[in-house]
Amino acid sequence: MSPQRHRLAAAVRLSLLLTALPLCAVAQEAADAASGTRTLDTVQVTGSRIKRAELETQVPVQVLTREDIDRSGFTSVAEVVQNLTASGAALNTKFNSSGNFGFPPDGGGVGAGAATVDLRHLGAKRVLVLVDGIRWVNESSASGVGSSVDLNTIPLSIIERIEVLEDGASSIYGSDAIAGVVNIITRKDVDGASVQLHYGDFGDLKGGETWGADLGWGGSSERARWFVGASYFKQKEISSLEYGPAGVPVPGTGLANGSSATPNGRFVFQDPNTGVVHNITPNTGDTDPAFDPTQTGCDRTDGFHCFTTADRFNFAPYNLLLTPSERKSVFGQVQFDFTPTFAGYVRVLYNERESANQAAPEPFFLGTDAGVYNDWAERTLVISALNPYNPMGFDLTTVGEDANLFLLGRRPVEGGPRRFEQEVKTWYASAGLNGVFDVAGKPWSWDVNVMRSESKADQTNYGSYNIRRINEALGDPAACAAISGCVPLNLFGGPGTITPDMLAWIQPVVHDRSRNTLSLVSANLTGDLFEGWAGAISFATGYEYRKYEGEYQPDALTVAGEYNGVPSGPTSGEYDVNEAYLEFYVPLMKDGWLGKSLDLSVAGRYSEYSNFGGTSTGKIGLRWQVADEFLLRGSFAEGFRAPSIGELYGTLSRFDATLVDPCNNAASTTPECVADGVPPGYEQANPQISVVTSGNIDLQPETSRSLMLGAVWSPSFADAASWSDRLDLGVTFYRHTVDGAIQALDAQTILQRCISTRDPVSCGFYERNERGQIVRFDNILGNVGTIRTDGWDFNLDWRLPEQAWGRLAFAWKTTWVTKYELVNEAGQAEPRAPGVEINNSAIPDRTSTLSANWSHGGWSAAWSARYIDGLRESCGGANGFDICDDSDGDLNHLGATTYHDVQLSWGSDAWMKDFRVTLGVNNVFGKDPPICLSCTLNGYDASTYDLPGPFWYARVGFGF
Structure with missing residues (x-):
């Protein structure tokens, strides 16, 4: 046995031995324990496995309560966390991400219909998502093997609170927790039944209506607590035609970035008889052009004219500004106290999502310049001179030395837009035992958990084409006639000349599917070891086993290389990991000359991967309570992220x-x-x-280092004063360094x-x-280099004393990114940086949220302002565009944007239990997003900005 495996085996045996101790203790105590409700005077906060009374720990944890979520007006988990100031660009339902969006190199697919979370702009795959402290399965959207969690699989209605750790935590939770952790805590203490109905709509856009219902029922007995919930949510689509700037490929550029695959067709070829190269397109309305080889210039009378920018195709109106989504879910959990010190739980969830994306009619790019990596289009195509629709009088071919067809671009509008419809089913089941007991008068607690979850997706693609059949239909009519169903194809006559019979031969329905599965077993033990000179020394230890399985199976047509659209290959893989961790909390000083207290936390984790071998990570933190009102804290953590299945095994x-x-x-x-x-x-x-x-089987894991330094000040002069009930001020400096970053x-x-x-x-x-x-x-995936980012978080929470007119509270949070750089292996800096927009992703220098909340009796009101700093983007040398400033380095400037949200709510128990009506408007002033030149679709960055125009909503809830 290798030294690494020997150490792991020893650690696992120790963890299992420690886990067995409480079972013996519980058996001894059960006979003497009196019945009653369990009480715990300690809590476990995300970022540590040790339970203790202090909520302000060595690392900052942002807690979003149920009230915070309701006040936001958002209808999904993703919307809530994506609007945190520390969040970066991530998928959401504003991303119309199928079609030409293509397949990213991480093998995760386009994530159509999914929604993810990014922290510190390090990517969604570097954020760990937990539900009640246990990992959630990665997304599946029928286009790859995803490496991040789809938050749309977790209904908002089951959530009690969301804890967001904005610091590295691999030593506590294992792989993926490089940028931070999002821990979703579900509802457990519920008494009675509840109903909530909601409806929302965009005031300035046609479509986009959302509505839904949430049902819940919970209760408790002497020994049991339970909660059962069901949710339904539906969001209608919005066409890109509803947004003016989306009416052209990129606002401010005209048709310069439009497609050369037009409904009329573009033909770049060399006449084999004269050697003249032509770049022509049929005149609009001329469905039967007659090519005249003697007309070699642009002054033509044969039904053709020279192709120019004005002939390019505007694909933008076919896209979606907001994608449709329908989600149904049921959730249930029960906790049972076998004794006051021994309990168990079962938790299950089923979620089903139906979503869709849409793109412009799929283009045909044929010829030696097509560059689509498809022999049917590049090297083996012959458009026969005998084809009844070929007006050239000679073969157009890409074969060998006689190749004379350089580019044929045709947009078959007759076949309609591409439509990608997903059905995603996610199920989750977990069960566990937990308990408390005393060791030498010190409280210890333990838990054992098992979990299995699967996300499975099917996607149906309408509006794509079979490139092999296109070749057959363009070839010799006699050869086509010998193939059952083959009909000669007309690509030369403009819109309307591709008949239904032609479409029936070349247009299939494409089916893709994918699956992600996670299995997990864990055991944890935590408690106080003994009293030190400054307090109890505590520990936590545990073991976790995880197995990941994933597969993506494109349509057989795609696998055979006959798909005219974006090609992809099948992906399949699995790996497992055994881990053991140990964490200590050591009070170093209490009520001394240095202040109130000084505490040290130390954690280490060893992971053994079936495909990489072993690795270890560590973390150290200090918490210095200088005075009752002033706290200093800091931590240094090592991080680790193993390559995902898609990153490893994704095919070309x-x-x-x-x-x-x-x-x-x-x-x-x-x-x-x-x-x-x-x-x-x-x-x-x-x-x-x-x-x-493509994925890369030779990828190595990413490693990281994270530094956090911060302070919290709660001045005593602001406690119970005439102008203030409480005031909390906080500042945090963070720095993350990721080595061997996996990306393209x-x-x-x-x-x-x-x-x-x-x-x-x-x-x-x-x-x-x-x-x-x-x-x-x-552009194959690799360990491309090093990412470095740092910045500051600032927070202020101010609660005023209650007055006759009510209570008022303010909260302000700001994140300032002072550095972000990716340096590749050659030492060259990539263009992503603070204040820069690139590839549908922005890193604003500053993002800020200021909110005010008022309550009086049954009434409450809220206002918030969400600020996004200005950005700049390169125009890529495309001088002359109106939105580009040549005098400032050929840049487009995206101005600073502020969104204002308001909400008014009233509740009373006079009519029925917990009755409450809420009305609100997000983006109340209808602020439009700034125009983006480099963004793929719709002319704005959908991961950073709201949809144009206001969104109003209404909610009513009651219980019984």
Whole structure:
């Protein structure tokens, strides 16, 4: 046995021995224990396994109570946590993420319909999500094997509070807790039944109505407590046509970033008889153009004209501004006290989501410049001269030395938009035993848990095409006639010339599926060991076993290489991990010359992975209570994140990136572009360039270091004063460093770096053909380098004394990001930084939330302002756009944005128990998001900003 495995085995045996001790103690105490309700004078706060009375620990934990959640007006867990000032860009239902969004290199798929949480802008996969302290299964959206939790699988109605730890905690909870932990605590102490109905709508947009109902029933007996809940939520879609700036591909750019695959068709080819290269498109309305080879210029009379920017296709109106989502869930849990010191629980959940995404009609890109990594389109296509719809009079081919078809772009609007419909089913079941007992007069507690959960998704794709059948239908009509069902295809006549019979042959229905499964067993023991000179020395120890299983199975058509859309391969994998941890809490000083108290916490965890071997992480923290009103605290933690199944085993897939080629047009004659193989007069055929991505079995785990320093001041002069009942001020400095970060580099940056510096590493990512077109771009996942980020959190909570007119309270939270950099293995900095927008993701320098809450009798009111600092983004060398400022480095500036939310509520028990009516408006002044040039869809960053216009809502709740 290796030394690592020997240490793990010893740690596991110790943990199991310690876990067995309380079982013996309970058996001894049960005979003498009097019946009654358990009482505990200690609590467990996220960030530590040790239960103790102090709530202000070595690390900051933000607690969102049920009242905080209700006051927000949000209808999902994701909306609540994504609006924290420390949150970064993450998926939500404003992301219309299918279609050309492509497959990200982490193998997790596009996450269509899912919603995730990002802390400290380090990515959702570096945030650990717990429910009642136990891990939740990763998402499944039928497009890959996800590496983060879909918060839409957890209904908001079952939540008592949300605890957010904004600090590294791998030594406490294991892998993934690099950026922090979100621990969702479910409702347990409920008495009676309750009903809550809600409805909401966007005032300025057609669609987007939301409505739902939450039912709950709970109670208790002498020994048992239970809660059962059911939830229903429905959100309707909003078309991109409802938002003015989304009416063009990117606002302020006209059709420059539109697609060259148009309903009329674009044809770039060389006449084999004359050697002339044509770049033409049929005249609008001419469904039967007659190509004249003698007309070699742009002044044509044969039904064609030269293709220009004005001919590009505006795909934006086909997208969705808000995706539809329907969620149904049932939840139940029961806790039973076998004795006053020995209890057990069972917890189950089933959640079902139906969602959809939509994209413009799927384009055909055929020819040697297509660059779609598909032989059917690039190397084996022959559009026969005998095809009755081919007006050229000769074969258009991509085969061998006779290749003369460089690009055929056609948008088959006759087939309708692409529609991706997901059905996701998630079930979760856990059970456990827990208890308390005394050791030498010291309280100890223990728990043992088992859990299994699965998220399974099916996706049906309407509006895609079979590229093999397209080839057959474009070829020799005699060969087509020999194939049952084959009908010659017309790509030359403009809109309406692709008939229903043609569509029936080339347009299949595509089915994809995926699954993520998590199995877990854990045992924990915590208590006071003995009295030290400054107080009780406490500990926690435990063991956890986890097994991850995941698979993604695309449609057989896709696996066979016949899918015309974004290709992907199947993914399947599994691994397991055994872990043991130990944590100590040591009071160093109490009521001394240094202050009230000084406490030390130390934690360590050893993890043994079936596919990586062993690793260990540690954490140390200090809590210095200088005075009753002043606290200093700090921690240093090591972190660890194992590569996910998708990151390891994801097979080749494609992402269609919107890229600006620095060598386009006039720049083609610069020495750098000539050296890159670009001919004079080169024109980028399509702004969307296919980038191939893949998982990497050789990936190594990420490691991290986190530093946190902070202070909390609760001045005594603000306690019970005429102007203040209580005032709390807090400041925290954080720093995270992630080494061996697992991700892909930014494709646009790679392209620009190669052209500007001729860096051989960057230039090796892609390949051009003899016409200068990029036909291969590989961006395989790797341990690309180091991420460093730091910043400050500021908080203020001020509660005024109760007056005749009621009670007023204020809360202010601000996060200031002072540094964020990703340095790749070559020591080059990637473009992501504070104050920068890139790839649908922003890191504002400052985000802030200020809220005021008033209550009087049954009435309450709330107002909040959510501030997002201004941003800048590169225009990518695309000079001349109205929204770009050439005098300031070719940048687009996204102005600072503030959203105002208001709510009014009234409740009374006079009519029925817990009756309450709530009315509210989020974004009450209808602030529009700033225009974003680099954002993939709809011209704004859906992960950072609200939808345009106000959202009003109404809720009514009552119990019995």
